[in-house]
Amino acid sequence: MQSMPNHAPSITPIKADLMVCPRWIIPVEPAGVVLEDHALIINRGEIVDLLPREAAAQRYVADTIETLPEHVLIPGLINTHTHAGMTLMRGIADDQPLKTWLEEWIWPLESRWVSTEMVRDGTLLACAEMLLSGMTTFNDMYFFPEAAAEAVDQSGIRANLGILAFDVPTAYGHGADDYLTRGLATRDALRNHPRLSFMLAPHAPYTVSDATFDKVATLAAQTGLGIHIHAHETQHEVDDSLHQYGERPLERLERLGILGPQTLAVHAVALNDADITLMAKHNVQVAHCPVANLKLGSGIARTTALNAAGINIGIGTDGAAGNNRLDLLSETRLAGLLAKGTQQDPGLFPAHSLIYMATLGGARALGLQDQIGSLTIGKRADLCAIALDNATTLPVFDPASQIIHAAGREHVTHVWVDGQCVVKKKHLTEISHGEIYAKAKTWENRFRG
Amino acid sequence: MQSMPNHAPSITPIKADLMVCPRWIIPVEPAGVVLEDHALIINRGEIVDLLPREAAAQRYVADTIETLPEHVLIPGLINTHTHAGMTLMRGIADDQPLKTWLEEWIWPLESRWVSTEMVRDGTLLACAEMLLSGMTTFNDMYFFPEAAAEAVDQSGIRANLGILAFDVPTAYGHGADDYLTRGLATRDALRNHPRLSFMLAPHAPYTVSDATFDKVATLAAQTGLGIHIHAHETQHEVDDSLHQYGERPLERLERLGILGPQTLAVHAVALNDADITLMAKHNVQVAHCPVANLKLGSGIARTTALNAAGINIGIGTDGAAGNNRLDLLSETRLAGLLAKGTQQDPGLFPAHSLIYMATLGGARALGLQDQIGSLTIGKRADLCAIALDNATTLPVFDPASQIIHAAGREHVTHVWVDGQCVVKKKHLTEISHGEIYAKAKTWENRFRG
Structure with a gap:
């Protein structure tokens, strides 16, 4: 030289x-x-x-x-909880009590319509919205993850898909064993995809039996996969569990070996101090979904107490059928506002800590912190x-x-x-607006019928 | 024929x-x-x-x-409470307690910089943001309303400007009498402007003396003008009033003849049942500012109880220095979400009722319901x-x-x-982006100095 x-x-x-x-x-x-x-x-x-x-x-x-x-x-923002395929049902039944919403609207529609086509089209719409909103990774829990994977592959987004488990038959399978078999097969088929990862996804304590949780715990130990589960979304769920099992849902999950540092508890709204201690003891992760919790009347999660206990919190949008937007920035802003307002302390959750929750906190919640979440x-x-x-x-x-x-x-x-540019000057590079529009209108007409 | x-x-x-x-x-x-x-x-x-x-x-x-x-x-959306000139201080001191925010940041900056130039430039920036966000009317409370009026005139928006009153001298005037004289003169000069109206704006119970409230009540009776006032924003304000006057702020305002159907109480967060009964008795209007109330740690207004008492509620953004956005749609959405979440009732404030609050409810709050607020x-x-x-x-x-x-x-x-198109295909017709950008950067540099 x-x-x-x-x-x-x-x-x-x-x-x-x-x-x-x-x-x-x-x-x-x-x-x-x-x-x-x-x-x-x-x-x-x-x-x-x-x-x-x-x-x-x-x-x-x-x-x-x-x-x-x-x-x-x-x-890129990380959405730690959604049901992407449900985006086709955005706003179909607002301002309804949770029970009416589920039993009279969502479940009948899903029972009639859930298919690989619906999940692929709904997930593609969700991917479009999430990318345009700055999200680069989402954590999904829905039927037919193999169809969701097609939309992920097309759109260029990164996703962590759920290997579903619960104890009711649906169009997707006969029950827990079938769901787990199908989900694991999907994971095996896609394990080399550069933008896909998987977690076990037992739906919730109130839809999963002890026997199924046993299988999930065994699979988690064998495969090293994390666990994605709704937990303590409402006080009603806690009361029902006490009535049915004599335990709070988190106590039951601990007994069944489900709690650990790779377990992501979604919602975590109806928590007493002992619940928070239990979560901290097992280093459980939290997906905080403030809009869905407010909109469905569940309440406000105790994020200040969770944070003080050293529990990592990521932000989630939940599904667009309930939220009705997949918008992690506004969700994150609301997380901060709710903490400041309910604790009457404007100093809580300063801006950098909220950006952390929406990025690296989310990556940690999904066990992906070595790959994504910071510009490192x-x-x-x-x-x-x-x-x-x-x-x-x-x-x-x-x-x-x-x-x-x-x-x-x-x-x-x-x-x-x-490293691939998937949104350039506010336009998607991998998905055409015409395709999204046509598919959304097709499903709108089907659901109306 | x-x-x-x-x-x-x-x-x-x-x-x-x-x-x-x-x-x-x-x-x-x-x-x-x-x-x-x-x-x-x-x-x-x-x-x-x-x-x-x-x-x-x-x-x-x-x-x-x-x-x-x-x-x-x-x-068009109606913003029932803001301090438009403060938009130039957007985000200058976030995540601070209210006292620190006011005493160490806002008041020193205002003391140094408030002028007709600052108010005109700040209000023009606010008008740009509000128009782009779908607002067609805003209700303002700030110094130099004659300068705000220039920005309103230029931008094409409609505004209800405050005739300020409080008992501390500032760059705008020597004290309450001076403020009232100046504000009334501004109103007289602009009374034929097709898009301007006025309200008396005694700042808050804690900054206005009984003597000044007497003058405001007399002026309101003489002129027929409404009254725009911050009230019960924090529990601290209520406690201080009890200590100083032996009355809650609303009780004091009633005694002083300030409460009535043309009185707009801004915030109205720290309310007990008797306060709500008192407000209902006098048909007081409410400007609900949910983001500012959360962000400054004031709490969550009891909108469900206010609504049940028959009290009309409009939505306000408060000033961008605290909020930090003038976005009535997201503010309105949050109003609904907070009611549903805190009352654990997803059926509260269905969508049409929220659109009403953001439009005709706002018009009623400003006494403008015969002119605007519905497509009638x-x-x-x-x-x-x-x-x-x-x-x-x-x-x-x-x-x-x-x-x-x-x-x-x-x-x-x-x-x-x-009837004039002021935003066309997402672009302002009356304000150039270059002007807004240059002015915002000029003031950013001044405030940093």
Whole structure:
């Protein structure tokens, strides 16, 4: 290498696939950091460097350079709980009590219509919405995960699919054994897919027998798979369990060997202090779904107490049939607002901690923290760019606050998953709007009939 | 007129300025109605007809026909409480206790910077955000209303401005008498403006003396103006009043003659049953600001009890310095979610009732229900069109539910105020983005300094 006096030594630039140069980067790890005028370097879908923009321009030559002069770049948002296929039922029966909603609307429709076609079409619509809203990973629990996987594959999103288990026959299978067999077969068939992972998904304590939980616990031990389960969504569920089993649902799950650091308890609303202690003892993960909990009248989860107990919390949208939007940014904002408001403490859950919950907290909840959740060298390049130069987001004193409290999904401009650009200037690259529209209208007409 | 056998009689079409032909119209009055394939006819800024589209095409010939094939048209949203000029401080000090936020950030900044220039620029930014978010009227309380009026005039929005009163000198004036004199002079100068109205705005029980309230009550009686006041925002405010006056703030306001059907109580969070009875007795109006109440740790207003007592509720965003967004749709959605969640009753505040709160309820709160708030013949043409053909809003089973629970301000495409199109295909017609951006950045730099 030549050495030239009074000049920096010339070096051969390193080739990379992509260089993203936003105004600000919030890597999430380390915590609370906002980098200005830095660049993120991606090669083969992996984050390979994060450095000041000037140094990046000297050190790297990238096939694609994306300059985002008024944007903040964060890790892609992680939706820790949804039922993507149900997006086709968005808003079909609002303002109804949970029992009416399920028994008179959702279950009859599912019984009539759930199929691989419905799950694929519904999941594709959900993927479109989630990508446009800045999500790069979702954790799903629904019938026919093999059909959901097709939509995931097409859309370019990342997903963690549920291997369903519960004790009622449906169009998808005869009962728990059948569901588990089918789900495990789907996982085996797709285990090399770069954007798919799986968890066991026993539906809920009130729909799964002790015998089925035993099988789930055994499978979890054999395979190393995590467990995705609704738990303590309502006080009614807790009361019923006490009546039927003489135990609270979490006590029963502990007895059955279901609780552990790879167990994701969804909702976790109706909790007493002993429940929280039990969850902390087993390092259980929580998927907090504040909109669904309010909209269905379940209540408000005790996130401040969960957080104080050291329990990791991710954010989930739940299904669009109930929510009715798959919008993790507004969901995360609400998580913060509810904690501040109910505890009467505006200092709770400051902006960076909420961004953490929506990204790395979600990755930890799914056991994917080594692969995604932060803009860390060696992780997969799942990225979300948010523009802050709009009338609705100006001025900008603190990009972290702006993301949580002022911006919305409408400001998401670019999304990358595994290094691939799947949303560019607010448009999906892998899904046509015409396809989404036609499928949604087809199913709207079917459900009306 | 000729009569032709076997044909409808030919009639001369009536000329009109504008015909809006959306897929759906929710007129709000009568309640709960969704009209499909109807047209709204506007002439000289007034709604002159609402009829089936085919009949409209025969009866009217309009200078402009706006066809919105996948949209729902509703009355323009009404923001019943904000401090528009503060939008320039959006996000400047988040996650702080209220006392720190006010005493260490907001008040020092206001003391240093509040001026006609700041209020005009901040209000213009607020008007841009509110129009893009579907609001056509806002109710303001801030310094230099004459400067706010300039921004209102430029932007094309409608506003109800506060004639401020409180007992501390500021850059705007020496104290209550001076504020009232200045505010009344502003009102006199602008009383013929077609989009401006005024209310007396004594800031809050804790900043206004009995003597000043006496003057406000006298002025209200003399002028017929309504009264816009913060009240019972926090339990702390109630406790302080009990300590200082031996009365709860609402009791004191009743004694001073401030309560009545033209009095708008903003926040109304810390209410006991007697407070609600008192408010109902005087037909007091409420501006419900759920995000600000949560974010500042004030709590959750008892909207179900207020509603049951027959008290009219409008929705407000409060100021962007605290909220941090002027987004009445998400605010309205949250109002519904909080009621459902805290009362554990998903049937509370169904979608049509929330649309009412955001429109006609807001108009009633401001005493403007004869002019705006519903798509009623004879009212001013303040309109908001929301597109429902996006991946994030499909399918559509119920347009009312979709507006509240799935759509966001990002789906607002067209807005008219007084019959003038001020937002067209998501772009402001009267304000340039360059002007907004430059002003926001100028003030961002000043405040940082």
